[in-house]
Amino acid sequence: MTVTPAPMTARYRYPMSGRVDRIPPGVKRVTRPSRWGNPHPVESIAHRWCGQCGEPHTAAEAVERYRRDALARTDLAEWLAPLADAVGLACTCPLDQPCHADVLLELLNTHYPKETR
Numbered sequence: 001m002t003v004t005p006a007p008m009t010a011r012y013r014y015p016m017s018g019r020v021d022r023i024p025p026g027v028k029r030v031t032r033p034s035r036w037g038n039p040h041p042v043e044s045i046a047h048r049w050c051g052q053c054g055e056p057h058t059a060a061e062a063v064e065r066y067r068r069d070a071l072a073r074t075d076l077a078e079w080l081a082p083l084a085d086a087v088g089l090a091c092t093c094p095l096d097q098p099c100h101a102d103v104l105l106e107l108l109n110t111h112y113p114k115e116t117r
Contacts, residue, residue, distance in 0.1 A: 011114060013101045016090040026087035030101050036083065038100035040065040042093075060115045065102040070107060077111050080104070084112035 014027045023029060025099055028052040043056035045116035050057055050065075057065065083089065085105065 011086060011105050011108060012088045013095065013099060014088040014090040015095050016092050017063070023090050024088070027090050028083055028086040028088075029090045030083070030104055033092050035079070035093075036089075036100075036104060038062055038066045039053075042097075059099070063100055063103060065096040067103045070103060076107070080111055082106055083108055096099065 001060050014023065016023065016029065027078065032038070036061075039052050040057050040062040042059045042062050044048075044058070050062075053065070070076065070079075089101040089104055091099050091101040093101065
């Protein structure tokens with residue numbers, strides 16, 4: 001009898017409710033103040049304007065600015081490297097909203113693709 005190994009799952013975005021101790025093994029936190037946190041806050045959630053550019057942002061605008069900043073990094077692969085072994089990325093953004101963790105997942109899958117079987 002041949003045993004077929006279970007397929008590896010793709011990385012995913014984990015909804016974090018604020019309790020860091022409840023993050024499952026293999027999931028890494030990418031909220032502020034971690035090095036991967038989005039410095040462009042969403043005005044309707046954070047109730048403040050962006051300290052980077054002095055403007056209020058919608059979720060989509062904040063994520064697009066994060067994408068632009070990440071892609072401009074000359075050390076992008078090295079910056080992402082500590083997340084390469086993650087099975088998921090935890091953030092407090094609602095799952096039905098754009099999130100910078102989605103950008104990180106795209107970049108990780110480009111620079112550090114997970115092996116699939």
